[in-house]
Every structure is written in C-alpha cells, then in structure tokens.
Amino acid sequence: MSGFDKSWLSLREPADRQARDKGLVADLCRYVRKQPEPSLLDIGCGTGSTFRSLNRELPPETQWHLLDYDPQLLQAAVASIGAAPAVRFSQHDLNDLAHLPLDGVQVVTASALFDLCSDRFCAAFAAHLAQLGCGVYAALNYDGQVFWSHAHPLDEAVVAAFNIHQRTDKGLGPALGPDAAESLERHFAGHGFSVKTAESPWQMDRNQAALQRAFLEGFREPCLEVGGVSENELEAWLIWRIAAIDRPESRCIVGHKDVLALPEVNGPASG
Numbered sequence: 001m002s003g004f005d006k007s008w009l010s011l012r013e014p015a016d017r018q019a020r021d022k023g024l025v026a027d028l029c030r031y032v033r034k035q036p037e038p039s040l041l042d043i044g045c046g047t048g049s050t051f052r053s054l055n056r057e058l059p060p061e062t063q064w065h066l067l068d069y070d071p072q073l074l075q076a077a078v079a080s081i082g083a084a085p086a087v088r089f090s091q092h093d094l095n096d097l098a099h100l101p102l103d104g105v106q107v108v109t110a111s112a113l114f115d116l117c118s119d120r121f122c123a124a125f126a127a128h129l130a131q132l133g134c135g136v137y138a139a140l141n142y143d144g145q146v147f148w149s150h151a152h153p154l155d156e157a158v159v160a161a162f163n164i165h166q167r168t169d170k171g172l173g174p175a176l177g178p179d180a181a182e183s184l185e186r187h188f189a190g191h192g193f194s195v196k197t198a199e200s201p202w203q204m205d206r207n208q209a210a211l212q213r214a215f216l217e218g219f220r221e222p223c224l225e226v227g228g229v230s231e232n233e234l235e236a237w238l239i240w241r242i243a244a245i246d247r248p249e250s251r252c253i254v255g256h257k258d259v260l261a262l263p264e265v266n267g268p269a270s271g
C-alpha cells in the first residue's frame with residue numbers, strides 16, 4: 001500500500017474544491033436529484049474530501065458509502081464526517097472489483113484516484129458499472145501539465161521525470177498517470193455511456209504557498225527514483241522553485257481533468 005499522508009490530502013482539499021468543474025458537478029447533481037432513492041459510492045475516499053465537496057449540493061436523503069483500503073484514512077473520514085445515518089464507511093481494496101458494494105448505487109464518485117489506476121483496471125471497472133447501469137464521476141485526474149509563470153531551465157526535465165513515475169504501478173497495475181481521463185472516457189463511451197470531460201486545473205499563487213511547497217517537495221522521491229535529473233540539480237531546482245513562490249505575480253497551474261460518465265437514458269448501458 002502506498003499510503004497517502006492526511007496532511008497532504010487536507011492541504012489539497014481547498015484547491016481541489018476550487019478546481020472541480022462546476023458544469024460537471026451541476027450535471028451530476030441534476031442526475032442524482034432524479035433518482036427516487038439517491039445512493040453514491042465514493043471509492044478511494046481518503047478522509048472524505050469528495051463527500052465534503054458535493055454533499056451540500058445533493059438531496060438530503062442521499063445515501064453515501066465511503067470506501068478506502070487505508071484504515072487510517074478511513075478513521076480520519078469517520079472522525080471528520082461523524083456518525084450521520086446516511087453515511088457508511090468500509091475498508092475495501094479496489095483490486096477486488098467484483099465485491100464493490102454497488103447494490104442500489106446510481107453513481108460511483110472518486111477524486112484524485114484514477115491516475116493511480118491502470119488502463120486494464122479502468123476497462124474492467126467500466127464493464128462492471130455498465131452491467132449495472134451505474135455512472136461515474138471521476139474528478140481531479142492529473143493530466144501531466146504543470147505551468148510556472150517564472151520558468152526555470154530544468155522545469156521540462158523535472159516534470160518529464162515526474163510523469164514517468166506517475167505511470168509506475170501504485171498497486172492497481174501500471175498506472176495511467178496523465179492518461180487517466182482519456183482511458184475513462186474511452187472505456188465508458190465504449191459501453192454507450194454519455195461521457196463529458198472538463199479541465200479542472202489547480203490555479204495557485206502565493207496564497208497557496210503551503211500547497212505549492214508540498215507539491216514541489218513531492219517531486220523529490222519520484223524524480224530521484226526515475227533519474228534523468230541528478231540529485232544536485234534537483235535540489236538546486238527545488239530551492240529555486242520554492243523561493244520563486246513569493247516572487248511578484250508568481251503562479252503555478254497544475255492540470256487535471258474531470259470525467260462524468262452516465263448511462264444513456266434509454267436503459268442501462270451494456271457491454
């Protein structure tokens with residue numbers, strides 16, 4: 001298990017909320033409001049960021065099931081969300097797709113998850129959901145694009161190394177990294193779903209200095225593992241980049257994509 005840090009997840013949550021494409025959230029909410037007994041399953045829930053982002057926009061009777069394989073993150077989700085009667089929590093490894101608790105669920109939600117998954121996983125996931133006529137809202141899939149307003153000569157090499165690492169196995173097969181949104185779109189469209197995608201970039205300036213610093217620190221291990229940039233070069237780049245956060249007009253944009261795939265209205269999509 002890779003293990004996501006709670007403080008990293010809480011640091012990124014406001015930027016994620018800001019970045020989510022509002023149009024896709026509106027489409028999702030419209031679809032959920034039409035359901036007589038609305039029920040959502042959030043996979044890879046972490047500490048419950050997706051629930052906190054969406055819940056106020058959904059009908060109060062919406063049932064939520066939050067699922068993760070990391071017991072510490074689940075515990076944090078329970079502590080944050082509390083014992084609301086409409087919310088359940090389960091520990092579950094997504095490698096066991098066949099036993100995902102999907103009874104009565106109309107839409108599976110996920111945030112910052114599918115870039116960790118393989119194309120094979122997405123194919124099997126889409127086929128499974130298609131059999132059940134269940135949709136998916138997959139937000140904040142990293143798309144491989146990072147832009148800094150103040151350029152450094154090593155930016156391209158560092159991002160390239162980082163993106164190579166994004167494609168390594170995180171426990172669900174060779175990870176899609178920047179290709180996650182495209183894979184979801186292809187597989188769900190192949191089952192006749194109506195698929196919409198939208199960009200959901202983080203737009204960071206000095207007001208997000210802590211998130212920017214943590215994001216930059218997160219390059220160290222992956223880039224050293226992959227190589228392509230020497231340790232000295234990387235450390236010098238990090239010092240320069242962290243100092244640049246406070247420069248006038250400094251901005252950093254990190255590309256993400258959101259995907260909403262819903263079964264066509266004339267009955268469940270099939271495989």
Ligand SMILES: C[S@@+](CC[C@H](N)C(=O)[O-])C[C@H]1O[C@@H](n2cnc3c(N)ncnc32)[C@H](O)[C@@H]1O
Pocket residue numbers: 003004009016043044045046047048049050067068069070073092093094095110111112113116171172
């Ligand atoms: C980047 S975090 C995102 C968490 C949360 N959705 C959010 O937006 O803050 C990815 C999450 O996927 C979970 N995860 C990764 N692999 C998993 C697996 N095989 N089964 C279940 N959960 C998994 C991690 O424990 C982590 O909570």
